[in-house]
Amino acid sequence: MADKTVIHTDRAPAAIGTYSQAIRVGDTVYLSGQIPLDPATMALVEGGIDTQIARVFDNLAAVAEAAGGTLADVVKLNVYLIDLGHFPVVNEVMARYFSAPYPARAALGVAALPRGAQVEMDAVMVL
16 A cells, blocks of 8 residues: 555644644645635634635645645545535636636535535645
8 A cells, every 4th residue: 555644734724533734645735625614713704605715726736735636736626515606716716826728627516515615625746
């Protein structure tokens, strides 16, 4: 089995279950799903869907940096939305965090997310 390195940062929300913020295997980092929790309070951020999406990207960026990378190193992004009508907002906010070439991406509509979040994202990063 390949060596696994656990990635953790206090700049992103602590795990709220039996998982790590990220795991590095070789040059690949698997970032766990992030919801729009404020890492300091562990409460959902207040505001609209754009605020929630931005917080998720901030949380992913913090974990990416703890692993030695940035969001520019993300090769695959999965987006989970309670309301797929918010997909255009994902694109608008994502443009503030990513530039071309953009990562491969999937967007899924889901019935519910932890703690009543409207959005969750996970990613794969190659360093």
